[in-house]
Amino acid sequence: MTMAIDSKASTALPDLLPLHDELAALRQHIHRHPELAFEEHDTADLVAGKLQEWGYHVTRGIGKTGLVGQLRVGNGDRCLGLRADMDALPIQEDTGLPYASIRPGLMHACGHDGHTAMLLGAAKHLAATRNFSGTLNLIFQPAEERGFDSGAKAMVADGLFDRFPCDMVFAMHNHPGAPQGRFLMRPGPFLAAGDRVFIKVIGLGGHAARPHLAVDPLVAAAAIVMALQTVVSRNVPPNESAVLTVGRLRAGDALNVIPAEAEIGISVRSFSPEVRALLRDRITTLVHMTAESYGAKAEIRYVEGYPVVDNAADAVALAAEVATALVGPEDVDRDYPRMMGSEDFAYMLQECPGALVRIGNGPSDGGRGLHNPRYDFNDRNLALGAAYWCRLTETFLA
Structure with a gap:
């Protein structure tokens, strides 16, 4: 699949920069209040409230604490799914940050707070601009970190794609160790x-x-x-x-x-x-x-546990095309090596073609890698990630 992109008609990073402070405050609030798998009640309340405020139809209780915000614009018959995960980990935080977790033994040590905030940023901008035609399904998923019987599996079993059909579905995960803002992807098996x-x-x-x-x-x-x-x-x-x-x-x-x-x-x-x-x-x-x-x-x-994350080739081609238009070819790796980490987004890819994309989080030295007590999501990615989701939506639902 190759789609021409009209840069004049598509979201660019400067369009989302005015939302940076709002998204950073939102992300840091979620970071301060982490919740474990299938316990994301406060986070789901916050997400649902924002989506409803911006005009999305919100359906809750999908896969226990999961939810979908749906926005229909125009008369297009294509449907797109964008997914973010919401749960935290049973880790005692050791960052010393002013917005560090206030819940002992719990921490957002994998960046799901940032993933949620990026998708919410896109949700707000897309609801305001409505520069697409079709159906947008924003999937906020619980329990990605569980390892088995996880949130994606529960949402699929709860009829996610029967109730909210998607022609393609995408997810994004931050990647410590890669330069901040660099997009990483590959077609076929990506995560183990x-x-x-x-x-x-x-x-x-x-x-x-x-x-x-x-x-x-x-x-x-x-x-x-x-x-x-x-x-x-x-x-x-x-x-x-x-x-x-x-x-x-x-x-x-x-x-x-x-x-x-x-x-x-x-x-x-x-x-x-x-x-x-x-x-x-x-x-x-x-x-x-x-x-x-x-x-x-x-x-x-x-x-x-989780199956292989198997990215559809045409979905990766589209993801790379959108990323290139947004940040330039030098910051897009279309054939990044396979990784031995696992992701339960694989369950969604078994039901609907799509792709998982990684976004560089910056240096991981000093123990700042994923699942580490000193990890923190890079807020410089909030506006960029939101702009990426907006541009992907505008391209797919042109």
């Missing part, structure tokens, strides 16, 4: 599928001084962790990509006690269905056999 594995290794507890009378689950668990390191290097074809990371190993409390159980938690990432199935088979087999070789047994709960 992400699965979680919860393992309980069951032994026989006992006295630390009498290990021969016990079955030590910690030793078995340690052997399992080491055995798992061979799965990617020796089972996954070298021309494929996969990641297996053991992020949790827990056992015991007292130094003079051999515990009865140990826990292992694993994050698994892949791009192809074949590799995803291979990883599950090898992990399951290795865990059981290794535990048994130490006289222990294992219980495994294998939870399939």
Whole structure:
């Protein structure tokens, strides 16, 4: 899909700059009041109130705390979906910012506060200018960070695209480490599928001084962790990509006690269905056999998480064309490398063609990457991101 863009008729960055202070205040308010997955009641109230004020028809309770703001303009028969996520993370903030989280143990450490504010900025401008013809569906989604049974999956199951049909759907996520305002995208698989594995290794507890009378689950668990390191290097074809990371190993409390159980938690990432199935088979087999070789047994709960984010080629072509018109070709990367992170926007892409776009958040040094206690969204992206959404809407719904 290639669409000609009339720069005189489309939104430019200067059109949104007057909204910067308003959007920054809005973003920082959301940042101060983070809410976890499916608990985004205050955030949804704020979003719904703004959309209704600007003339959108708002439908709430889609996928629990999700909502859609719809605006119909003219007689065009095309429909566009734009999605932003609203939830925060269970992280204690360590930024020292004047608008830092006031809720202990909760923080917007992934920029969803900024994603929501950018889309609201676009919503306000588009409602005022109405320079398009068709139906615009603004999707504000809960629970992206949940890892499984997430907000996008819940909204789709709740009939999102049956109730609000879209010809294409787009989402944007900030990208620390890339220059601020640089657009990153690629057609096809962009972000990996992400699965979680919860393992309980069951032994026989006992006295630390009498290990021969016990079955030590910690030793078995340690052997399992080491055995798992061979799965990617020796089972996954070298021309494929996969990641297996053991992020949790827990056992015991007292130094003079051999515990009865140990826990292992694993994050698994892949791009192809074949590799995803291979990883599950090898992990399951290795865990059981290794535990048994130490006289222990294992219980495994294998939870399939988000699918691969698979961007439609024509959607990426449109996204790149719009970004190039907005910021110039030097700040648009149309073939950015695949990433092992996961995103539940993948569930929406399974139902409707579209694309996930990344926008550079600036330097990530000093621990300012995603999911870090010192992370903060770059407010210089608020007007730019809003202008991008406006221009994409005006182009698609020309």
